[in-house]
Amino acid sequence: MEAPMQQHPQLQSSLSAFFFCFAASFFLFSLLLMLLRSRPWCACDVCRAYMTSSWADGGRFRNLGDWYTHLLRNSPTRTVHIHVLGNTITSDPANVEHMLKTRFDNYPKGKPFSSILGDLLGRGIFAADGDSWCFQRKMASLELGSVSVRSYAFDIVSAVLRRRLLPLLSTVAGAGCCDSVLDLQDLFRRFSFDTICKISFGIDLGCLELGRPLSKFAEAFDEASRLSAARALSVWPLVWKVKRLLNIGSERELRRAVRLIDELSQEVIKQRREAGTATSGHDLLSRFLASTNDERYLRDIVISFLLAGRDTVASGLTTFFLLLSKYPEVEAKIVEEIKQASAGGDVREKGSGDIVGEVATERSDGDGEVASYAQLGEMHYVHAALYESMRLYPPVQFDSRFAVEDDVLPDGTFVRRGTRLTYHTYAMGRMEELWGADCNEFRPERWLNGDGAFVPQSPFRYPVFHAGSRICLGKELALMEMKTVVVTVLRRFRVEVLDQGRPPKFASGLTATVAGGLRVRFRMR
Structure with a gap:
């Protein structure tokens, strides 16, 4: 006696198509969710400079660390955000102590x-x-x-x-x-x-x-x-x-x-x-x-x-x-x-x-x-x-951690759950x-x-x-x-x-x- 699926090849084909569409839809939904969280399209000046590597134009900054140093020096809180990376970077010792101790x-x-x-x-x-x-x-x-x-x-x-x-x-x-x-x-x-x-x-x-x-x-x-x-x-x-x-x-x-x-x-x-x-x-x-x-x-x-x-x-x-x-x-x-x-x-x-x-x-x-x-x-x-x-x-120019829960740094910066928080030793x-x-x-x-x-x-x-x-x-x-x-x-x-x-x-x-x-x-x- 033939197996049920062999008796109904059309049903088998329909189920295969359904599972394929479901898997593809789930993948696209997950990708969209990830994109919404990571904000890879951020058009702020900092993110645009990072995405295009224009920070290196003109030879002013030989290294990415030198550019980060420039950004941190010009930040009133000594903290900056690279939205496309989901990364908050700081050079404030109080923030470092909060992150690594408090x-x-x-x-x-x-x-x-x-x-x-x-x-x-x-x-x-x-x-x-x-x-x-x-x-x-x-x-x-x-x-x-x-x-x-x-x-x-x-x-x-x-x-x-x-x-x-x-x-x-x-x-x-x-x-x-x-x-x-x-x-x-x-x-x-x-x-x-x-x-x-x-x-x-x-x-x-x-x-x-x-x-x-x-x-x-x-x-x-x-x-x-x-x-x-x-x-x-x-x-x-x-x-x-x-x-x-x-x-x-x-x-x-x-x-x-x-x-x-x-x-x-x-x-x-x-x-x-x-x-x-x-x-x-x-x-x-x-x-x-x-x-x-x-x-x-x-x-x-x-x-x-x-x-x-x-x-x-x-x-x-x-x-x-x-x-x-x-x-x-x-x-x-x-x-x-x-x-x-x-x-x-x-x-x-x-x-x-x-x-x-x-x-x-x-x-x-x-x-x-x-x-x-x-x-x-x-x-x-x-x-x-x-x-x-x-x-x-x-020797190690920066180090990062990931926030488990929402938090506020001593300088007043809000850190959302899942954010990568980096202290930049080179810049400090x-x-x-x-x-x-x-x-x-x-x-x-x-x-x-x-x-x-x-x-x-x-x-x-x-x-x-x-x-x-x-x-x-x-x-x-x-x-x-x-x-x-x-x-x-x-x-x-x-x-x-x-x-x-x-x-x-x-x-x-x-x-x-x-x-x-x-x-x-x-x-x-």
Whole structure:
């Protein structure tokens, strides 16, 4: 006996047409609803300039961040709205404190953030909210705050400097020809990738050998970061979501990069498990392996460590040396402080104590090439110069949250439920009311008191390391690594930046990356 549908082909055809029309109608209705919410047709001057990229016309603004800074400076409340993005941007420290502390629960990362970066970051600490974030934060805090981890990390950084970076720079500085020109940004990205992989996973990728291409891990991570960041800048999220659904274009490239990252992460985890307690235990991943068997969770931890420890350090160091090339008087003061600390003379009593932190033992490589932990703690001017550099060029230029409920900011701005609220760290470092009339100048002295001791500012005024409950747990490790590199390099070399007259242009990404790199030449002192 034939099936009912086979007996009535006309009925089958009608039902198929009905379901198709229903699905198409639902899709169109959802699209219309999304368009009404996102207001992609907004004709205000700000949105028109963003949509057409006319903000870049005439070369007045080299970067989107410079244009945002201009808008915020001219806003009475230091808050602006980009309607086509559904984004409210602020540079008011009171708003930042409200967002990250006072109403912290109302401003999670949110589902839109997870949708944009979830393919790369997964459930890692940078994308998580709620109980998952609390658990990861507690675990990471216990590990990153321990003296043993800081001591282990310092040993790794010192070893990579002494055994790889210094010999390489000595060779390049002695070449004395066009071959001595290096891309400083590439150099620091390789260096920080080597150190973070050793500190976090106990593996040595050997990226700091310039004759070798970057590892597949590093290349895939760069590609995935760039493509994920492009999603956040899109006025039409539906476009990349459809591309992801159909697996075409940039979304296909992103999926390929993430797949490679997943495979390599699994291999890293497998190696650490197989190594067992005989060779494991010091690196951060081994410590987390003892607390969970969730492979996907461990993969997300691997990615979080890479994002936190590689690109941010490389970005901070690159722009530091860029600024230093324009302010030789600052370089001279740094070199003098390095000499005084290295001489081992009497150190003045300073109110802030050892700003690097306490370590159980004072470590040194024995040959004077790399400063000891104690010596780094004496260098308050170097510390201030790093903070000043990141005020002007923060490695992460802005950060966003999504409002759970309607809210009103301290400056009176109404924030509708679902709105993306962004605090713009790059712009905040250029606000005259926060840093004075010389806010565009590189002046480390603004961070020192009358005795020459470093004095920190409120993290809501200087959210380079974020603030509130989500303040960066790896802050001290990052500062230690950057400070060690700066002191070690400047003790032996002069760094000449080529084409230093042009302000940097940043490529789109999760962290600030100088487009085209930074060409430099090293000279022996």
